[in-house]
Amino acid sequence: MIEFFQQFTNGLAVGGIYALIALGYTMVYGVLKLINFAHGDLFTFGSYLGMTFLISFALSGALPPVLAVVIMFLMVMGCVALSGYLLEKAAYLPLRHTPRLTAVVSALGASIFLQNAIMLFYGPNYEVYPDSLRISSSVNLLGLDVPVMRIIMLSISILLMLALYFFTQKTKLGTAIRAVATDQAAARLMGIDVNRIISLVFMIGPALGGAAGVLLGLYYGQIRYDMGTMYGLKAFIAAIIGGIGNIPGAMLGGMLLGVLEAMGAAYISPAWKDALAFLILIIILIFRPTGILGERTAEKI
Amino acid sequence: MKKIVALCVALLILPALSAFAANIKIGLMAPLTGSYASEGADMRRVVELLAEELNNKGGVNGSKIEIIVQDDGSDVKTAASAAQRLATSEVCAVIGTYGSAVTESAQNIYNRNKILHVATGSTSVRLSEKGFPYFFRTCPRDDEQGLVATSTLHKFGYKNIAILHDNTAYAVGLAEEIKAGLEKAGTAKIVAYDALQPNERDYSAILTRLRGAAPDVIFFTGYYPEAAMLLRQMREIGWKIPMYGGDATNNSDLIKIGGASVVAGFRLISPPMPGDLNSKAAADFILAYTNKYRAVPSSIWSVLAGDAFKVIVEAIGKTGSTDADKMADYLHTKLNNFEGLTGAISFDAKGDRVGDLYRLYEVNSRGEFVLQ
Numbered sequence: 001m002i003e004f005f006q007q008f009t010n011g012l013a014v015g016g017i018y019a020l021i022a023l024g025y026t027m028v029y030g031v032l033k034l035i036n037f038a039h040g041d042l043f044t045f046g047s048y049l050g051m052t053f054l055i056s057f058a059l060s061g062a063l064p065p066v067l068a069v070v071i072m073f074l075m076v077m078g079c080v081a082l083s084g085y086l087l088e089k090a091a092y093l094p095l096r097h098t099p100r101l102t103a104v105v106s107a108l109g110a111s112i113f114l115q116n117a118i119m120l121f122y123g124p125n126y127e128v129y130p131d132s133l134r135i136s137s138s139v140n141l142l143g144l145d146v147p148v149m150r151i152i153m154l155s156i157s158i159l160l161m162l163a164l165y166f167f168t169q170k171t172k173l174g175t176a177i178r179a180v181a182t183d184q185a186a187a188r189l190m191g192i193d194v195n196r197i198i199s200l201v202f203m204i205g206p207a208l209g210g211a212a213g214v215l216l217g218l219y220y221g222q223i224r225y226d227m228g229t230m231y232g233l234k235a236f237i238a239a240i241i242g243g244i245g246n247i248p249g250a251m252l253g254g255m256l257l258g259v260l261e262a263m264g265a266a267y268i269s270p271a272w273k274d275a276l277a278f279l280i281l282i283i284i285l286i287f288r289p290t291g292i293l294g295e296r297t298a299e300k301i
Numbered sequence: 302m303k304k305i306v307a308l309c310v311a312l313l314i315l316p317a318l319s320a321f322a323a324n325i326k327i328g329l330m331a332p333l334t335g336s337y338a339s340e341g342a343d344m345r346r347v348v349e350l351l352a353e354e355l356n357n358k359g360g361v362n363g364s365k366i367e368i369i370v371q372d373d374g375s376d377v378k379t380a381a382s383a384a385q386r387l388a389t390s391e392v393c394a395v396i397g398t399y400g401s402a403v404t405e406s407a408q409n410i411y412n413r414n415k416i417l418h419v420a421t422g423s424t425s426v427r428l429s430e431k432g433f434p435y436f437f438r439t440c441p442r443d444d445e446q447g448l449v450a451t452s453t454l455h456k457f458g459y460k461n462i463a464i465l466h467d468n469t470a471y472a473v474g475l476a477e478e479i480k481a482g483l484e485k486a487g488t489a490k491i492v493a494y495d496a497l498q499p500n501e502r503d504y505s506a507i508l509t510r511l512r513g514a515a516p517d518v519i520f521f522t523g524y525y526p527e528a529a530m531l532l533r534q535m536r537e538i539g540w541k542i543p544m545y546g547g548d549a550t551n552n553s554d555l556i557k558i559g560g561a562s563v564v565a566g567f568r569l570i571s572p573p574m575p576g577d578l579n580s581k582a583a584a585d586f587i588l589a590y591t592n593k594y595r596a597v598p599s600s601i602w603s604v605l606a607g608d609a610f611k612v613i614v615e616a617i618g619k620t621g622s623t624d625a626d627k628m629a630d631y632l633h634t635k636l637n638n639f640e641g642l643t644g645a646i647s648f649d650a651k652g653d654r655v656g657d658l659y660r661l662y663e664v665n666s667r668g669e670f671v672l673q
Binding site for chain 1: 502529537540
């Protein structure tokens with residue numbers, strides 16, 4: 001039983017990362033019906049930016065660690081939000097009124113471009129976050145050894161998700177985002193600047209993805225230019241499991257996928273972990289194509 | 302008329318002459334990108350340094366050596382196309398590569414094109430069991446590594462052993478060797494035999510699973526990036542049992558990824574490190590390398606690429622030919638205790654290196670590999 005709960009906490013931590021990335025997919029899909037395949041690479045970009053800020057601005061030495069990490073998070077989220085904004089202007093805005101497949105191809109192109117740009121800039125090797133910021137101890141919770149970093153990681157991702165949830169539900173801008181997602185034409189008639197809202201979505205999603213990248217770097221230490229592909233794919237699955245276009249759905253889907261993967265690794269075989277993730281995707285698509293919390297029928301891409 | 306004939310003869314001879322003086326091309330297939338990129342960068346430096354030294358001394362048989370580098374991307378598909386490109390660029394021999402699975406995907410192509418192929422870091426047993434006449438390797442084989450691993454585990458008195466591999470050809474092969482060795486000896490119990498998914502970051506699920514089996518040692522047969530992540534995450538969940546690794550964990554990136562304080566105490570079976578080679582040839586080489594690149598080679602595997610270069614040049618020099626059959630015959634039968642960088646080199650009939658090379662190393666708290 002102890003092992004079961006241990007695996008459960010293992011899964012939650014990975015699930016938090018999946019959920020944060022999945023939010024970016026789901027928000028963009030919600031307003032544009034577009035799968036932003038470059039999102040996984042924006043996540044990688046965030047991870048590399050975090051490392052660069054930590055090392056080159058000597059954030060890790062001059063400031064108290066907590067403050068340094070908070071500042072780095074804000075810087076990375078800002079920079080990745082900006083690149084998300086530019087990405088939308090360069091790769092998606094010119095194609096807004098073309099068939100949807102065109103934009104998907106453009107997204108794939110943007111993904112390949114970003115991944116290779118990161119590789120050419122930082123090199124193809126593993127990069128490592130400075131060790132000084134990591135807390136490698138663990139606490140004992142009800143008989144479980146849970147690493148402190150894991151608790152911090154999960155709390156930060158839940159905090160970010162809650163913030164996003166309240167933003168979309170309780171604020172005027174958030175309401176505008178939901179309005180655009182429901183019906184663009186009607187939203188425009190109500191005086192909402194649709195292009196501005198889409199730009200905003202392309203900033204919030206990547207900012208969260210960038211934050212996930214930094215969390216991953218801080219926790220696992222080791223990052224690589226091509227990691228966005230696999231994490232992006234898993235997060236995409238998570239978004240579909242939860243119901244794509246649905247914000248709480250992405251959170252639920254991410255957590256669920258993380259936990260199911262950990263359980264699969266524990267009780268079937270670790271080598272089957274990825275196969276299991278895709279199997280879950282197939283089962284969901286067959287029996288509940290709208291996802292667990294999704295209302296709309298997912299359209300083919 | 303005579304003049305014209307003379308001119309014709311001259312025109313006929315000219316290409317032949319220039320062919321004689323032309324460069325001899327040797328291919329290097331190395332992982333310049335991908336998971337093992339740091340190995341590939343070193344392989345290239347080592348081989349290019351040796352080629353430069355040789356060319357400064359006049360080359361071999363009056364010809365200069367030209368190294369043609371292709372990236373195998375640490376990946377079987379990329380390696381196959383790299384091998385195709387090398388095969389069509391008129392190389393007489395190919396050095397490389399590091400990963401066993403990667404070498405395996407290129408083996409057929411070199412064999413079909415009659416190109417001498419000397420692998421450098423690929424220790425999987427099956428590579429030399431296929432009867433390819435032009436295949437050699439300067440590294441030892443996994444069955445020998447398995448024997449040393451088994452006797453080491455036995456020597457330190459471990460009773461409950463967990464074996465972990467990563468599903469690559471090399472790691473599975475070594476894991477099977479160790480498992481068979483332990484079962485034959487019958488002194489220790491294998492409490493877990495499992496695989497992890499390489500190229501991931503979170504190994505907490507597999508560690509929790511292994512912990513449930515209560516081993517008193519883990520032997521990981523995979524590569525350094527995963528070994529480093531395993532050690533970090535073991536530390537985090539507060540699991541303190543020793544971990545041993547195979548020779549693919551021998552890379553200084555292990556320390557970079559894991560951090561010296563975490564990796565300290567990790568033990569690995571490996572051929573001697575560059576700094577522990579005690580011949581004069583090795584010392585001279587390390588000095589030249591350090592002078593040129595301001596660092597020592599990060600692992601033994603790139604030095605073995607240097608040895609591959611040396612035996613190929615020796616074969617070309619002694620046979621006076623770049624014909625693969627003649628060179629392979631020379632290496633199989635006549636090359637005897639050739640002085641390489643990593644010690645005396647001879648090959649058996651399968652093209653495997655003869656002699657025992659494996660040693661036990663431990664990482665100290667400064668992140669250095671110390672010979673035990």
